[in-house]
Amino acid sequence: MDETLTDIDESDLESLTDIFALPFTVQEWDEEANLSLAHLSFIINILLPKRLITLDRDSNMESQLKEFCESKNIQNAVAVGSSAEGFNIPNSMTIETDSHIDTNCDVDILLLEKGFQISNSLVFRQETNVHATLESCDVHPGYTKVRVYKYKDNEDISTLKDKVYLNGKQKQGKRFVRFNLQSDKDDEKVILMHGPAVSVEYSTTLNAENISKYGLRTSLDIVLALPVTDWPSEARLWIERSKQSKWLGKEFVDNIVSDGCHVVPVAHKNSHNPDIEWRISFATSEKQIARNAIIDEQRQCYIYFKLLRHLCLKDLDVISSYCLKTVFFYACERIPKPMWEIHTGQCLIYLIDSLVNCVKRKNIPSYFIPENNLVDHIPYENWQALEKRLVQIRKDPISPILKFTDSRMIGKEVIPYVFRENISYVLEDNEKFKIHRDIKRSASYAFLTTSFRMSLLLLNSGKAKESVDILTDSYPTINRYLGPMPLNYYLNNVAILIEDSRLLLLLLQELVAMSNEQSEFECFRENLACAYHAVAYTYHEDSTERNEHLHKAEEIMIGEIHSNGLNSCGVMYGIILMSQKKFQEASNTFESIINEKDEIEQYTLAFGKSEQIFLDTDLQSEIATNGNIEARWVYFAYYFLVKCFDQKDKIPKLSIIFNDFQQICETSQDTVGFKLLAYSYKQRGEMCKAEKAFLEVSKLCPNDEFILTLITKCNQNMNM
Template sequence: MYQLGRNRYLFGDDDEEQLKNEAAFHRAYAVRDAIVNNEVLSTMRPMTQDICKALVGEEGPPLETLKVPDVLTWDAQTGLPHLHVSFILNHFIPRRHITRLYSLWMLHRFQTYLAEEFSDTPDIVPELAGSIPEGFAVPAHNPRVQFTETGLNAVPLDDMDVESSDSDMVIVAVTKIVSVERSPSTRWFMETDSCYPGYCRLVATTPELTDPSFLVDNTEKKCMYLNGNAILDAILQGSLLRLKMTGEELQEGELVRHGPAVTNLPRNRFRSKLVETDFVFAMPCTEWPDVPKKWLDRPTKSGWPSKVFKKKLIAEGCLVVCIPHRTSKWREVEWRISFSRAERALANSLTDIHRQCYVLLKVLVKGTLEPAQFISSYHLKTLLFWSCERFPQSMWQKDDASLGTCFLALLDELQHCLINRNLPHYFYPDNNLFSHIAPDFMVDVCKKVNWLRRNIAEAVFQFDVAEVFSFTPRALQLSALLGPLAHDEHYEETKQAYAAYCKVLLLLSKAVLLNGNCDDMIDYAREACQIQQVVFGKEVDFVSVVMETLETCSSPTRYMANSLETILRRFPSKRNIPWIKSNLACIYHAFFYSNELSDDRERVLARAGGLFREAVASPGATAASWTDYANFLFKEAASPLEVTEAVEQVINLSKSGPIVLNSYDESDIPSLPDEIGEDIRQDGTLVVPSVMYAIYLSVVARLCDGCHDEEKVAQSIRQMTEFLSGLTEPSEVFSSSKLLGYCLMATADYSGAKEAFQKAQESIQNKKQSSVVGERILLCDAMKLSLS
């Protein structure tokens, strides 16, 4: 059985944002085994041994009895054993219906016809491309409703639909030879300057020998380019070729331009004699360009394809087809370098289980993405070729569970490519086949593929309800036949085992942290979060888990600073990096004022300031980060203008988004204004809307300046009052009302301050907090009397 490894993904390293599956658990299993065998306990200090021993006590189940399913035989995302997945897929599209013999039979029908029809045009040789010659043909299928309407129990195979991608044709002008470089013996050579990788322009070395209507003059480079657009129009208008390409007389409108191809349209969906076919024009090149030649020396983990086989394919040359890149500025004269001949040979070297996995992937992915089908057959074929290089050949064995293992692995690779918006061309890796896809659209596709990954059985059953293959039983739908497999009775037991194991990992993360190892602590927390995401569908950010773990330590400040610094070092591209930097800056800022620091005080303060500036300069900076930065500026006696500028950012962000909160506890007291610190000492914590605390800081900063603008102070207080009127959550009303009260007291408006404190008192049920606010109310009354 194929061992799913940590670096199994094709392109790039693991990333915490990726959709994980079984590979995420391997390292954790090794840790579990080490704990059971006391290998970890024996290397820890006594203080951490006690925590680890708690893993077999009240904190968690006995590890000796904890049976976490083997990821080699059980898939966490579907909740099914690989054997179940294999059984469902093999009954959906049996391997015997997509063997090489099936494709050879269909290929023979086309080739016999082509040999007869093009026998009198030796300068034009048609080559069948796509799924049929590659052995990847999808079995014929039709909507199930047709059987209900017609009362048929079966439809003849010749009358069932075959996908249009199964019948693409390349019209090769074999006498028009292209050279990679300029040569006296050829009429055309490739120019790749300023072209997207895998594309070129064809320069005419002897333009006088070519019809001028097929050329485009480039005055800047003083050369003539071959116009592929004009060639396609000529093909479309040529009546002889029109007849040869289709095999029968065409009616008006049945042969049309379809992007860079000429397409004949089917007359109807059911019992159609004319199959939809795309025709593209190509010219041969006897050698490969330099970049794809590097494929010869590219190492493969599987040993496929062999170097001897690669040399043979390279010696056969390639084609250039008149298809420009989607983003090309030279659409009329840009050509794609095609390796369809090599791809056909590579596909035919694969086994039947490769074919079955590809066909299943094609049917289910396209069925799931309908109608947003930007994932083409070519994308999936490219993915398969990369996987064949990376996965060992032992993976593709014909045992009972291998189909499920292979299919799920291919889906995981597809998810990875979609998330990273990168699917490298097989021969031109710098050519990203997903580069033109809009991010928003990609997100929607990722969600659909993610659903498919978690619901393989459901996707199969949905397709079976809508469509029927020529071999599908009509009397009984697959959901009735295979439904019990999709709801395995051991699934709940499996989830309980994983839930227990998550507790083990989190406790272990704390143990290794106390032993001084931040990296291992982060790794264990990540493993726990990945299990939560994959098995239970819970999106848990491991940074939050790390923070919660740190807060339970006896002296969390140093641990928290070291851990967040480690996260910044290891995951610099993490989406919530601004939040992490802001929190780390707050820790350093508070640490600067604490008694724990005896030296390097200025360096710590400088680090805090640098992190704050980096956090707010990031595109994803939140109102909370800007508020913490405003607090830093206020505490370090920055000018009121600087504080106000930061506050304005908070106000603007708050207008366009939901209410964001800032939370402070006793560890933050040294870095906060005195009256806020006193509140926290009495209440234990302060949770306040960011915009309210930010405006409070701007008011206090102006008043402390001594030459403040009274109108601007009054304007800020009006903003606080307006924002407070829209709050409904009692805790938010309580903290915001107190801040408003402090601002009004600072301006000697004791009546207004008393009303604000009374509003805070009415919003909270906590007697201790209520009594503290009551003292503020009495203070306001006393100040009013002294003024009178």
């Protein structure tokens, strides 16, 4: 071990990491990008929803690795890198007739050789089982030589200045020879040597037709790795820095340190002895951090950051994705997790600014060993083009993504229209927000509208689950600005906006199916019955389809009443009975609700555009004007009871019902109650009483022009 490293002052290392000490400040508007950070956050969330970047999304990768290792009799293989960490860019598919799938990543494999023990200790004891120690003199920071003390005659070793060192190039080369170099005709697999790695690549282009045969395969890069039993002294200050940041926590840091590290046969680009130089690898430590310390919002932000690099910087071959991960880890140390959850867009800007700062200084300090500048081998002339492109990314972090998604879809669900069109309301509203700065207005006009439109497009394609996914993706953002509200309340409000009853039925069927896992979705069962009822009216009267849907609606309602009592869905049950001309049963149901009005006072019922098909013309006009009609159960119970009695010619009893109806409206001074009373009188031809009820509504809502129109019509009818 290089003893000079142990003498480095802690303040010197702090100066190395000061490159990442940019202040994190929350702003609603970024002048340089001419962009609302809330709008950017929403775009990131819609493009890369949490379900698309979850840790479990690449289960196929593990099975692929297992299959390959079993076929080659390989043991002690550990997946690391972006795919194993959940940091890989999701698969994308080209939007064309002969589409193909881009996996955008490969899988890094550490092939552990556990029979060879390496210690970091300067003191070597002959009686121990240790074969070698690390020696970091005359090497670039972050790299080492493996000095061997115990070895066999056929060991891969080299001698330098009378010292014996492990030859990484020879050792990795022997591993390569053991693999079968022939292509496999079944899946067109080829094994190649790329630098220090054995690469398993697939030449077949995946598309929608052959993916069922091959699965979502990714290339494998296999590198020999030797375990080091203890933590390298070069990285000891990372321990204190990590504990001070409070991001990882003392116990988690201690666990990482106790696992030690690895060395891999990779020399620094400017090494004088590349055959015997090894890189100190923290790949397994990084995997632990990625899988246990990163929240979904951090992952979303970082993958968007990686996608920008993939689209705008990869061809320059200056900044690797590992450099981006280093910048990201430093940012995680400095930015509290709640900030990532609420201000994802601001965090992305911070990542870009941090990378710009690094590039200006031509220094990206390794996360574990800051003295190791990850880019100090890059020729000076390569930096100018990189800086220029980074300036463009900083000024516009959205356009490269839009250009990419103009011809590709990220993820599995195929949403009609390209991403640019789907978020057009958000892009348009960004300019408006610059002026009005009302985030609630933007959340309602842009964020909610965008989610609803995308959900509706999926419903039209018969993809109910994906439709629900889109709505739940946007819920945290909508709830943050328009809430607080429970998820089921939000979904119900969205459902009311759906005009096509068949699409509403599709959505509600999916929500009820999900209630086994999400119990709060049980509340949609009554809505499902209502949707069946609405769809029934799209078929001819007395048709088999209509009767089947009405029967299904009644069946669901009976089940709800059996489980939760009449108060759970009594009004809608009565309406369904009326649709089947069961007026006596319906009137009994409504009267029961009225008799228990004190117990159900808090319950309300709403009808939206998709349900107006089975309502009378007055309620249809109300919904067409206001989007929906919502009232307490008892008002609807009186309203439909009047209709039942009218059908049954119970004229004497009607006067009693009207008196009770009017009395409860006058007591509560409820606007919608008076409206329903007025409509009831109007439908009975009692225009004078209808006008009086509408006048009560006008007193409560003096600026309601729709009501003024209804009053005028009542006057006209009375004068005819």
